[in-house]
Amino acid sequence: MSSPSADAYYVPHAARWPIVGSIGLFVFFWGFANWLNDRPLGKETFFLGVIVLVVMMFGWFGTVIRESESGTYNGQVDTSFRMCMMWFIFSEVMFFAAFFGALFYARVFSGPWLGGDGGGGAGVTNEVLYQGFNYVWPSNGPDRIGGEFMQMGWFGLPLINTLLLLTSGLTCTFAHHAIRHGERKKMVKWLAATCALGFIFVGLQAYEYYHAYHGLNLKMSSGIYGSTFFMLTGFHGFHVTMGAIMLLVVMFRGMKSHFTANNHFAFEAAAWYWHFVDVVWLGLFVFVYLL
Amino acid sequence: MTMAVNALRTGRLARCLPGCLQAVLGTALLMPAVALAGWDELNMTVGVTDLSAEVHSLHMRIFWICCLIGAGVFGVMIASMFLHRKSRGVKPATFHESTKVEIVWTVVPLLILVAMAIPAAKVLIKMEDFSDSEMSIKVTGYQWRWHYDYLDEGIAFYSALAPEQDLARQRGAEYGLEQFGDAYLRDVDNELVVPTGVKIRFLNTAADVIHSWWVPDLALKKDAIPGFINENWATINEPGVYRGKCAELCGRDHGFMPIVVRAVTPEEFQVWADEQRASAMAAAETQHHPRDLATLMASGEGVYSANCASCHQQEGQGIPGIFPAIAGSDVATGNIEDHVAMVLHGVDGTAMTAWSGALTDAEIASVVTYQRNAFGNEAGDSVQPLDVRAMRSTALNDANELDLGVSR
Amino acid sequence: MSADNAHDGVTHHAPGDHAPEHGHGDHDEHGPASGMMRWITTTNHKDIGSLYLWFSLIMFFIGGAMALVIRAELFQPGIQIVDPMFFNSMTTMHALVMIFGVVMPAFVGLANWMIPMMIGAPDMALPRLNNWSFWIMPFAFAILLSTLFMDSGGPAGGWTLYPPLSLQMGDSFAFVIFAIHFMGISSVMGSINIVATIFNMRAPGVTFMKMPMFVWTWLITAYLLIATIPVLAGAVTMLLTDRYFGTSFFSAAGGGDPVMFQHIFWFFGHPEVYILILPAFGIISSIIPTFARKPLFGYDSMVYATASIAFLSFIVWAHHMFTTGMPLAGSLFFMMSTMLISVPTGVKVFNWVATMWRGAMTFETPMLFAIGFVIMFTIGGLSGLMLAITPADIQYHDTYFVVAHFHYVLVPGAIYSIMAATYYWLPKWTGNMYDETLGKWHFWISTVFVNVLFFPMHFVGLAGMNRRIPDYSLQFADWNMVASIGAFGFGFSQLLFVWIVIKCVRGGKKATAEVWEGARGLEWTVPSPAPYHTFETAPDITKHMVR
Numbered sequence A: 001m002s003s004p005s006a007d008a009y010y011v012p013h014a015a016r017w018p019i020v021g022s023i024g025l026f027v028f029f030w031g032f033a034n035w036l037n038d039r040p041l042g043k044e045t046f047f048l049g050v051i052v053l054v055v056m057m058f059g060w061f062g063t064v065i066r067e068s069e070s071g072t073y074n075g076q077v078d079t080s081f082r083m084c085m086m087w088f089i090f091s092e093v094m095f096f097a098a099f100f101g102a103l104f105y106a107r108v109f110s111g112p113w114l115g116g117d118g119g120g121g122a123g124v125t126n127e128v129l130y131q132g133f134n135y136v137w138p139s140n141g142p143d144r145i146g147g148e149f150m151q152m153g154w155f156g157l158p159l160i161n162t163l164l165l166l167t168s169g170l171t172c173t174f175a176h177h178a179i180r181h182g183e184r185k186k187m188v189k190w191l192a193a194t195c196a197l198g199f200i201f202v203g204l205q206a207y208e209y210y211h212a213y214h215g216l217n218l219k220m221s222s223g224i225y226g227s228t229f230f231m232l233t234g235f236h237g238f239h240v241t242m243g244a245i246m247l248l249v250v251m252f253r254g255m256k257s258h259f260t261a262n263n264h265f266a267f268e269a270a271a272w273y274w275h276f277v278d279v280v281w282l283g284l285f286v287f288v289y290l291l
Numbered sequence B: 001m002t003m004a005v006n007a008l009r010t011g012r013l014a015r016c017l018p019g020c021l022q023a024v025l026g027t028a029l030l031m032p033a034v035a036l037a038g039w040d041e042l043n044m045t046v047g048v049t050d051l052s053a054e055v056h057s058l059h060m061r062i063f064w065i066c067c068l069i070g071a072g073v074f075g076v077m078i079a080s081m082f083l084h085r086k087s088r089g090v091k092p093a094t095f096h097e098s099t100k101v102e103i104v105w106t107v108v109p110l111l112i113l114v115a116m117a118i119p120a121a122k123v124l125i126k127m128e129d130f131s132d133s134e135m136s137i138k139v140t141g142y143q144w145r146w147h148y149d150y151l152d153e154g155i156a157f158y159s160a161l162a163p164e165q166d167l168a169r170q171r172g173a174e175y176g177l178e179q180f181g182d183a184y185l186r187d188v189d190n191e192l193v194v195p196t197g198v199k200i201r202f203l204n205t206a207a208d209v210i211h212s213w214w215v216p217d218l219a220l221k222k223d224a225i226p227g228f229i230n231e232n233w234a235t236i237n238e239p240g241v242y243r244g245k246c247a248e249l250c251g252r253d254h255g256f257m258p259i260v261v262r263a264v265t266p267e268e269f270q271v272w273a274d275e276q277r278a279s280a281m282a283a284a285e286t287q288h289h290p291r292d293l294a295t296l297m298a299s300g301e302g303v304y305s306a307n308c309a310s311c312h313q314q315e316g317q318g319i320p321g322i323f324p325a326i327a328g329s330d331v332a333t334g335n336i337e338d339h340v341a342m343v344l345h346g347v348d349g350t351a352m353t354a355w356s357g358a359l360t361d362a363e364i365a366s367v368v369t370y371q372r373n374a375f376g377n378e379a380g381d382s383v384q385p386l387d388v389r390a391m392r393s394t395a396l397n398d399a400n401e402l403d404l405g406v407s408r
Numbered sequence C: 001m002s003a004d005n006a007h008d009g010v011t012h013h014a015p016g017d018h019a020p021e022h023g024h025g026d027h028d029e030h031g032p033a034s035g036m037m038r039w040i041t042t043t044n045h046k047d048i049g050s051l052y053l054w055f056s057l058i059m060f061f062i063g064g065a066m067a068l069v070i071r072a073e074l075f076q077p078g079i080q081i082v083d084p085m086f087f088n089s090m091t092t093m094h095a096l097v098m099i100f101g102v103v104m105p106a107f108v109g110l111a112n113w114m115i116p117m118m119i120g121a122p123d124m125a126l127p128r129l130n131n132w133s134f135w136i137m138p139f140a141f142a143i144l145l146s147t148l149f150m151d152s153g154g155p156a157g158g159w160t161l162y163p164p165l166s167l168q169m170g171d172s173f174a175f176v177i178f179a180i181h182f183m184g185i186s187s188v189m190g191s192i193n194i195v196a197t198i199f200n201m202r203a204p205g206v207t208f209m210k211m212p213m214f215v216w217t218w219l220i221t222a223y224l225l226i227a228t229i230p231v232l233a234g235a236v237t238m239l240l241t242d243r244y245f246g247t248s249f250f251s252a253a254g255g256g257d258p259v260m261f262q263h264i265f266w267f268f269g270h271p272e273v274y275i276l277i278l279p280a281f282g283i284i285s286s287i288i289p290t291f292a293r294k295p296l297f298g299y300d301s302m303v304y305a306t307a308s309i310a311f312l313s314f315i316v317w318a319h320h321m322f323t324t325g326m327p328l329a330g331s332l333f334f335m336m337s338t339m340l341i342s343v344p345t346g347v348k349v350f351n352w353v354a355t356m357w358r359g360a361m362t363f364e365t366p367m368l369f370a371i372g373f374v375i376m377f378t379i380g381g382l383s384g385l386m387l388a389i390t391p392a393d394i395q396y397h398d399t400y401f402v403v404a405h406f407h408y409v410l411v412p413g414a415i416y417s418i419m420a421a422t423y424y425w426l427p428k429w430t431g432n433m434y435d436e437t438l439g440k441w442h443f444w445i446s447t448v449f450v451n452v453l454f455f456p457m458h459f460v461g462l463a464g465m466n467r468r469i470p471d472y473s474l475q476f477a478d479w480n481m482v483a484s485i486g487a488f489g490f491g492f493s494q495l496l497f498v499w500i501v502i503k504c505v506r507g508g509k510k511a512t513a514e515v516w517e518g519a520r521g522l523e524w525t526v527p528s529p530a531p532y533h534t535f536e537t538a539p540d541i542t543k544h545m546v547r
């Protein structure tokens, strides 16, 4: 790296984007809360917040990209970025852990208790409150909240989605190999494939939801099964979308000749993220669909 | 390093021993002093069951161990602060590690913990033994009263803060709380009467939010969780009145949800149970007789202040944003059948529970009539117990008697 | 990663935000910009540290004022001042403000100020992110506090937000949930930054086992935060969907379980209480050696003990739930794992005592607060141990005995450590010595009152007064009156603290670089006040100066 300050740890001054981000988040949350409460202008405020946040991201990342491209960052700054991304992903893992935890708890403990299995007061709960209720997963509880529904099978769409995501993990890795060899064009090609697979995944997922709502009467309000199903797959789908957008941005940057064989952190960050959503999906596939 | 240990072990320690001892003894002596000054009222009760006595002695044992540890640690610290201050001209030592002492003060506490855990585990295991109970009472928490259901005796009733205390607490201190003495906020309208010497199993659950049924003298505290049953048991040794409270935050009047258990001999209990059944029969016989507006209003006022005033307030003004006012309410001045239906079935997902299980037809008729003609409401109409019975059965299909938690 | 690959040559920082154009690695001495924008846009770790600390101080008075409302209502039996609903929202808000708005930001502020200086770094690893972490806080608390002014009132279901009660909250519900998400974002970003700083920014020679204890404890705390805050976010998200989107996570009718929330919450909540105490341990481990003029005893075991506490904190959560009707095996497991935490915590206490032993102690204000911390934290810890004993806890649970326990570890614990740190480093921050006489007065008045405030709570708790109640039976009247007097005494004596700090900022005896006779550590090698940018060139690490 031939930049003038390559040996110095870059400490930026006077950052303006963070405060924009805070205001954006404030408007976003404020709007969202009002929207949920059906208050006037809630929805509008929410979208205003989204816009501010998008602007902030363009601005902030734009600054970082410019600084990076002009060689302001040295290896140590790069390491900071890497750690930041790594631990951010770890925090996301823990976010999903909460929902997986809920799924396990409901399936292993509270569900059977309602059905009369397990120690403690479990047998009594069923005997006194839910006589005749038999607990089997998938369940929408003794009150059959949301009415009769059918389970989402693992064969078919979910399986296809699994294959799609696994393939996209591969294409993503190919893209990485390409850029490591300095072959930017190839990287862009593989990335395009990855993004495409990602978006197809999201599309199929959307179709799956449509099918669940209209074909299976499986809704978010279908008791604990619907709750865990939609929250887990929903947050995952949201993360896939985010990841795919990240990859898309990286792809466009590649097309603008960003990145070199040994300076492509943004690519790697997006790729890690992609692998993370991949792994989460495997967990989902096993625990939400298969078992 | 060894030097450090030696220093700790030999000369220095000996020199400051008097200081340590003083501190330890000082702390230890303080405790009995507190004990003499009415400690009983400041400590956990011994209670009236075998288990509660065991819990108490477990508590005292760990308490004393903790006091000793504290006295030791603080003693050494205080000694050090006196002996090793710069103003005495001491030179600081330089030792700063010793694997040996680290091991000692890891292992010794561990042993102390084992000594505490064993008796604790024993008591816990006893507590969790629900077998061979001779009687079961289902305890259901409501915002903000308890419902008791003697599963084998066919007796069931609600129990809430005694009305005169309820009034007192709403009016504030000027009401003269002293008149109630130590029973302030601890008396109820209907006491839970139980026999002594019988293993009673309590089945705790709740209708709306989580409550917790706590009677210190029985060493019982277990959460009442909507949609689940928690077991609990006690064999009461002595007749007497044992007071407790709801121990889990359950909303606005969590502090006003007392429990009174009256333990009587099994014979007395039988007498009481027979009376209960007889009076329930009598009430059932007369409850559907028609009444005029004035009678309904009079009884309605009682039902209202016992059941509804805690949310909708004594004057029907409600609490803005939380509990709607009855005064001027669209429901209470509109269609009377909707009004009855609202009271019977409640509003899902809000604090307004279904009252169909809690109140009799007569009570519902009175309270609805009262709400429509009090607080400046001038609906002028009234509803008869028989009408309520009719509405109850027609709407039975979509009504669930015991609303299981918030399901929104 | 070991410090050996801490990077040579990374010795000075690049100048301004337009560095690419003109920076040649040599400095144009950037002092602080001026005006409001300086504080809004600053990326300087010292500025941001100050912002956090001031924010925390303001929130302390807000949260404290709420506590005073509670204590005023509890001064006598009967309901005199506030509606029970408002009382509950004071309790809830008081806890949320104190935990998320006072103790955590104060620790992050201290981390910002001190960690770069302690490890010889030019700044935090990600300065812009650092700015954002701070500037989220005022907005998040604006949302949280605004709920008090909404029609449906603030959150009133306790800071633990147990459903179904919390779902009964009015419209302010969504605002509270989002405020928690918002604060969480700040905490996670702040922690990530601290982790990156400690791993990546140590000056050559500052190896892990030479880092000051404060850095160690914060590193571990940051991990606790990164691992648990997202779990809290998940839990409150489930509350939100149960309320607004028809899910049934916490409703038995749909196959869920209200107690499930408690498990998820306390999986966060218990590590959270160690988040509130581990940095305090680090502070105390810095202060006691200084004033004992003797190195910290058992440094290595201190590190291992901290790590053990952090590890154990993940497997003890259900000790908050002994009355929820867990299976027996669960109760036993959580009882024993909880008790185990006493062992590493004891190691820390013993090591502090051994550090004092045969030192040459002086008792300036920071040392007084540190000693007060050790004694009163231990009292709180021992009552914690009593709470861990399940059969006994079934009696203690949800009484003022618990309230006494956690205030002992939080007020003369966490808060005292923050006071101690402030006195300890204030000369370094401002260049002036604070008023020692007033400082000592502050300590003694606070210490008398804090015990008057919280000690009687043990008694009334054991005697059967439950928590979260606005009115109580007459036999608890005397001690509640005493506690309330203590509360007002303690609260108003904190105004003295504010006065001392302001006085020190505005002037006073000039401080030397070393400030304290026995002080060790890199922060004492730079002049007082510390220059706006420290360690633009990596410092020379002599063994003596690191810890």
Ligand code: HEA
Pocket (backbone or CB within 6 Å): B069, B073, B108, B109, B110, B112, B113, C160, C273, C274, C276, C277, C319, C320, C338, C339, C341, C342, C343, C345, C346, C347, C349, C377, C378, C379, C380, C381, C382, C384, C385, C387, C388, C389, C393, C396, C397, C398, C402, C405, C406, C409, C410, C413, C414
């Ligand atoms: C800074 C915060 C902090 C800290 C450090 C602790 C520390 C501990 N806490 Fe505390 N706790 C809280 C904050 C904290 N707690 C809060 C906020 C609540 C209530 C939440 C709510 O419900 O709102 C709570 C509640 C709480 C409960 C639930 C009570 C209930 O609701 O029924 C329990 C039960 O086990 C408990 C236990 C412990 C234990 C065992 C420790 C241990 O870490 C203590 C270890 C320390 C020592 C033991 C002293 C020093 C050791 C020695 C001198 C060595 C020798 C000792 C022995 C051999 C034993 N705590």
Ligand code: HEA
Pocket (backbone or CB within 6 Å): C060, C061, C062, C063, C064, C065, C067, C068, C070, C071, C091, C092, C094, C095, C096, C098, C099, C102, C103, C157, C158, C159, C160, C403, C407, C410, C411, C414, C415, C453, C467, C468, C469, C487, C490, C491, C492, C493, C494, C495
């Ligand atoms: C770090 C955490 C922390 C801190 C520092 C404190 C500090 C204090 N706490 Fe708090 N408290 C909690 C955490 C904390 N608390 C938690 C977690 C709960 C449980 C909540 C729940 O049940 O959900 C709780 C609950 C709680 C209760 C029980 C309430 C109930 O169960 O209903 C009480 C009652 O006395 C109380 C009192 C106090 C007091 C008097 C202080 C004092 O130390 C405060 C000192 C006072 C001041 C600093 C005030 C200064 C103000 C002025 C001088 C007036 C001037 C004002 C302005 C300029 C605005 N607290």
Ligand code: CUA
Pocket (backbone or CB within 6 Å): B141, B142, B144, B210, B211, B212, B246, B247, B248, B249, B250, B251, B253, B254, B255, B257
């Ligand atoms: Cu019911 Cu508290």
Ligand SMILES: [Cu+2]
Pocket (backbone or CB within 6 Å): C269, C270, C273, C317, C319, C320
């Ligand atoms: Cu805990």
